[in-house]
Amino acid sequence: MNEQLAAQLRAAMREGRLVAGERLPAGRTLAASLGVSRTVVTEAYEQLYAEGWLEGRHGSGTYVTDIATDIAPAPEVRGGGTAVAAPPEEAAGAIDLRPGVPFIGRLDTPAWRRAWRLAATVTPAARPDPRGLPGLRAELADYVRRSRGVACPPERLLVTRGATNGLDLLAAAVLRPGDRVGVEEPGYGKARNILAARGMELVPCPVDEHGLVVDALPGDLRLVYTTPSHQYPLGGVLPVPRRQALLAWARRAGALIAEDDYDGEFRYDVAPLPALYGLDPDVVVYLGTAAKILTADVGVGWLVARPDVAEAVAARRADLSDRTAVVPQEAMRLLLERGDLDRYVRRMRGEYARRRATVAGALEGLPLRGDTAGLHLVVETPPGHAARAEREAARRGVLLDTVERHHAGPPRVSGLVIGYGAAPSLGALRTASSLVRELVAAG
Numbered sequence: 001m002n003e004q005l006a007a008q009l010r011a012a013m014r015e016g017r018l019v020a021g022e023r024l025p026a027g028r029t030l031a032a033s034l035g036v037s038r039t040v041v042t043e044a045y046e047q048l049y050a051e052g053w054l055e056g057r058h059g060s061g062t063y064v065t066d067i068a069t070d071i072a073p074a075p076e077v078r079g080g081g082t083a084v085a086a087p088p089e090e091a092a093g094a095i096d097l098r099p100g101v102p103f104i105g106r107l108d109t110p111a112w113r114r115a116w117r118l119a120a121t122v123t124p125a126a127r128p129d130p131r132g133l134p135g136l137r138a139e140l141a142d143y144v145r146r147s148r149g150v151a152c153p154p155e156r157l158l159v160t161r162g163a164t165n166g167l168d169l170l171a172a173a174v175l176r177p178g179d180r181v182g183v184e185e186p187g188y189g190k191a192r193n194i195l196a197a198r199g200m201e202l203v204p205c206p207v208d209e210h211g212l213v214v215d216a217l218p219g220d221l222r223l224v225y226t227t228p229s230h231q232y233p234l235g236g237v238l239p240v241p242r243r244q245a246l247l248a249w250a251r252r253a254g255a256l257i258a259e260d261d262y263d264g265e266f267r268y269d270v271a272p273l274p275a276l277y278g279l280d281p282d283v284v285v286y287l288g289t290a291a292k293i294l295t296a297d298v299g300v301g302w303l304v305a306r307p308d309v310a311e312a313v314a315a316r317r318a319d320l321s322d323r324t325a326v327v328p329q330e331a332m333r334l335l336l337e338r339g340d341l342d343r344y345v346r347r348m349r350g351e352y353a354r355r356r357a358t359v360a361g362a363l364e365g366l367p368l369r370g371d372t373a374g375l376h377l378v379v380e381t382p383p384g385h386a387a388r389a390e391r392e393a394a395r396r397g398v399l400l401d402t403v404e405r406h407h408a409g410p411p412r413v414s415g416l417v418i419g420y421g422a423a424p425s426l427g428a429l430r431t432a433s434s435l436v437r438e439l440v441a442a443g
């Protein structure tokens, strides 16, 4: 019953019969006029809240969110035929379902423009602090506390250019060429490349549907790189007992854990788990980034570590002349100070919840993984099928990515990694996801 009501309301919003900003009737009123119980209405509203269609304004009721831009007509997916696909970068007009790209169609707000305009008037320092602008560090320390449960004094936080830049600096500061470093398998290829370029001996560490398999970690690693909030790419969220086991392992091994929290702000339908760092700030180095909450093009990230590690990173950074430019730092500070970033992240959580519901809805019944967080999910397929689906989809104007590609060694898991950030609209996502369904079903 509540499902039916939710579907009717969704259709009304999609078709423009209910528009952004419109207030919905109170639960009691709607229940009475439909002749259903109040619970049915409450549950339908809750479902639509979770998907991002509705928002509550304190004390004043339930409103339709701003979805107008999402219901733009979808680009056509090309039919069968023999045209040779352009390489992904050149496939103009293609719908891009590859992971790693946020939706930036709503970034250009008055707050965004104001922050950059004001930031451009900042007085640059003659000798930049390798730890970043003090004002931004204080704002970021506050941000990671309220958004990710990372309690740290600003002294422990350094501004970087992104999560991978943070990892690179960490490796340069605390590791030596030849050190054995654990990386998730399958895992984030750029992290592997960065550590390999610093001369580390990479040790692939298996992951399962929950994330890193802690019992399988060797005792002689100096560091393990991991994505506990949303394993990249399989999407597992590391459960609390494994988190504790991982911290105990790090203490026993005398190793550091590099926690890449690249998309930890986005969680759907499930209670958020705070960052691992909060459980043991002495063995975890937290790597955050603006790459998903805004875009990688902002070039700002943050690293939080215990004081000796933070100092070593700052010193090494100065040696390497690696720095974050002052204008993006100041823009980021202004966005944080005025609450604009938090508002934007809340809005994007709704946007991504709708996108994820669209993809998951189109792929319902297929074996999905990792769809409770982040900006991508995985559809498992039998070995060999994903690469075939990827080729056929490219021919028909949809760009896909395979799980196989994220392995350093022989693939242990097969499937497609579906990113829902890059598509221009919900309509495009729906069209492209239907094609994925068709291709996966065809085998």
Ligand SMILES: Cc1ncc(COP(=O)(O)O)c(C=O)c1O
Residues within 6 Å of the ligand: 099, 100, 101, 161, 162, 163, 164, 165, 188, 227, 232, 260, 262, 288, 289, 290, 291, 296, 301
């Ligand atoms: C696993 C993972 N970590 C980090 C990042 C972002 O890194 P950076 O902040 O260096 O751009 C991404 C972006 O796609 C990612 O997928």
